[in-house]
Amino acid sequence: MTTLDIGAAHTQHWIGGAWARSDASGGIDVIDPSTELVLATVPAGTAADAHRAVRAARAAAPGWARTPLAERLRFLERLVRRLEERAEELAETITAEVGAPSLLARRAHVGLATGIAASYLDIAGRFEFERMIGNSLVVREPAGVVATITPWNVPLLLTLQKIVPALMAGCAVVHKPSELTPLNSLLLAEITAECDLPPGVFNVVVGEGPVVGAALTADPGVDLVSFTGSVRAGRQVAQAGAGALKRVHLELGGKSASIVLADADLAQAVRATVDQVCFNSGQACLQWSRLLVPAERQEEAAELAAQAAAGYRPGPPRDPGTDLGPLVSAAALQRVRGYITQGITEGARLVAGGPEPVAGLDTGYYVRPTVFTGVSESMTIAREEIFGPVLSIMSYSDQADAVRIANDTPYGLHGAVWGGDLDRATAVARQIRTGQVDVNGGPFNLLAPFGGYKQSGIGRECGVEGLESFCEIKSMQLPDATSEPVGPRLRGGDDGEGRS
Ligand code: NAD
Numbered sequence: 099m100t101t102l103d104i105g106a107a108h109t110q111h112w113i114g115g116a117w118a119r120s121d122a123s124g125g126i127d128v129i130d131p132s133t134e135l136v137l138a139t140v141p142a143g144t145a146a147d148a149h150r151a152v153r154a155a156r157a158a159a160p161g162w163a164r165t166p167l168a169e170r171l172r173f174l175e176r177l178v179r180r181l182e183e184r185a186e187e188l189a190e191t192i193t194a195e196v197g198a199p200s201l202l203a204r205r206a207h208v209g210l211a212t213g214i215a216a217s218y219l220d221i222a223g224r225f226e227f228e229r230m231i232g233n234s235l236v237v238r239e240p241a242g243v244v245a246t247i248t249p250w251n252v253p254l255l256l257t258l259q260k261i262v263p264a265l266m267a268g269c270a271v272v273h274k275p276s277e278l279t280p281l282n283s284l285l286l287a288e289i290t291a292e293c294d295l296p297p298g299v300f301n302v303v304v305g306e307g308p309v310v311g312a313a314l315t316a317d318p319g320v321d322l323v324s325f326t327g328s329v330r331a332g333r334q335v336a337q338a339g340a341g342a343l344k345r346v347h348l349e350l351g352g353k354s355a356s357i358v359l360a361d362a363d364l365a366q367a368v369r370a371t372v373d374q375v376c377f378n379s380g381q382a383c384l385q386w387s388r389l390l391v392p393a394e395r396q397e398e399a400a401e402l403a404a405q406a407a408a409g410y411r412p413g414p415p416r417d418p419g420t421d422l423g424p425l426v427s428a429a430a431l432q433r434v435r436g437y438i439t440q441g442i443t444e445g446a447r448l449v450a451g452g453p454e455p456v457a458g459l460d461t462g463y464y465v466r467p468t469v470f471t472g473v474s475e476s477m478t479i480a481r482e483e484i485f486g487p488v489l490s491i492m493s494y495s496d497q498a499d500a501v502r503i504a505n506d507t508p509y510g511l512h513g514a515v516w517g518g519d520l521d522r523a524t525a526v527a528r529q530i531r532t533g534q535v536d537v538n539g540g541p542f543n544l545l546a547p548f549g550g551y552k553q554s555g556i557g558r559e560c561g562v563e564g565l566e567s568f569c570e571i572k573s574m575q576l577p578d579a580t581s582e583p584v585g586p587r588l589r590g591g592d593d594g595e596g597r598s
């Protein structure tokens with residue numbers, strides 16, 4: 099049982115700086131995936147709830163846009179401090195609703211999320227909101243009212259990754275968290291109020307994607323939609339946004355490859371790949387779900403990967419011995435087990451894990467860390483995003499073949515290259531069509547832009563690019579007696595060349 103105290107106030111929307119009752123008659127049960135018990139019931143928000151929150155954001159947007167940057171930065175300083183002070187509570191909430199082991203929740207979910215928020219103190223502080231280009235004053239203005247829609251897998255981090263740069267750009271936000279994990283966002287709403295964010299600048303509406311998410315996307319009061327989630331839902335958001343030619347930013351799924359070159363340290367590369375595949379129980383968009391090894395080393399790689407996977411201990415997330423928590427939901431468990439069964443049926447060789455329940459864990463949505471070898475490019479497990487701790491080992495004939503296989507996917511989010519020669523490994527990384535590639539275990543850099551090629555998304559988050567995403571750009575041409583204008587000077591009835 100969780101010790102988490104979820105107050106009644108935390109189970110409503112947060113609109114205009116106050117807890118707000120929903121128009122909805124029904125509710126959504128938030129389930130603890132390790133106990134299968136109901137943690138809380140939140141409103142199944144309606145389209146009317148979403149529109150109400152947009153109106154609150156629209157009312158607050160002009161004032162926040164006019165607020166000097168120094169004041170917006172002071173809010174961010176308070177936010178970072180409060181996130182640190184309430185880190186334990188946030189981590190417990192994430193453990194309860196996502197199932198993330200306690201240490202992972204504290205370090206990766208909350209620690210990294212706070213780090214990303216803090217990174218904008220410097221980025222926004224030094225951001226060039228205005229510059230002169232010749233006689234043009236070019237200003238970056240807030241995009242307006244932003245709807246942020248996020249998934250459940252790393253919920254706080256993905257939320258802060260959007261809302262902090264949006265707020266620093268001067269935008270007002272309506273946030274819709276995943277219906278599976280809304281509680282951390284409601285806690286965040288309370289924290290923003292403790293930091294004296296003016297009412298209406300940040301709002302949270304909970305509910306289902308096709309209802310609340312769709313209503314936000316279609317609302318003419320929303321200027322920009324920033325979405326993270328599946329390709330399926332991302333496509334719907336893009337289509338709905340296209341009607342109003344609304345700006346839509348998409349962070350979607352992945353099917354990334356970890357390429358082990360012939361001169362790499364195979365043991366190090368395989369160990370790191372299995373660890374990355376098991377991170378957050380395999381529920382990570384940047385997962386390296388395909389391990390590409392030279393054909394003659396496939397057997398050795400399979401043995402190493404099986405050993406590494408066998409070292410993982412699935413278990414209750416609050417147990418200090420656990421390093422693999424449950425999957426988020428019964429549906430996720432069924433989907434991941436289905437993929438594992440399909441891998442076996444399609445002829446991949448199972449060397450670790452499998453679709454069977456984890457021994458001794460009768461309650462909770464646990465899956466065994468699973469490794470397949472002899473996976474061919476046409477198999478479903480090599481093509482589709484599984485979103486669980488499942489690794490597919492594939493062989494290649496030469497370096498060009500490795501690059502071809504890595505790029506043979508509609509996705510383009512992430513990847514890894516391992517090699518004895520850093521320059522050569524980096525040259526291979528340049529050929530991978532993804533938004534990020536780690537070379538020889540280069541660590542995550544929260545200042546580097548993150549996002550996808552191809553169907554993995556449109557736009558970038560994190561770093562300077564993350565802030566630019568929430569700005570509009572205006573050029574004002576000022577009279578300049580000292581220089582010639584670039585291009586013709588047009589007057590009424592005159593095309594600038596003396597013709598009319
Ligand atoms: P999902 O697409 O089912 O849901 C994501 C969010 O979209 C939820 O809040 C959901 O309610 C909402 N939604 C669903 N349908 C909608 C619609 N028609 N209109 C508006 N909103 C809608 O995804 P999920 O299962 O929550 O998350 C897993 C997916 O997210 C994976 O594909 C994963 O790769 C991806 N993801 C991507 C990144 C990234 O940065 N690229 C990060 C994390 C997760």
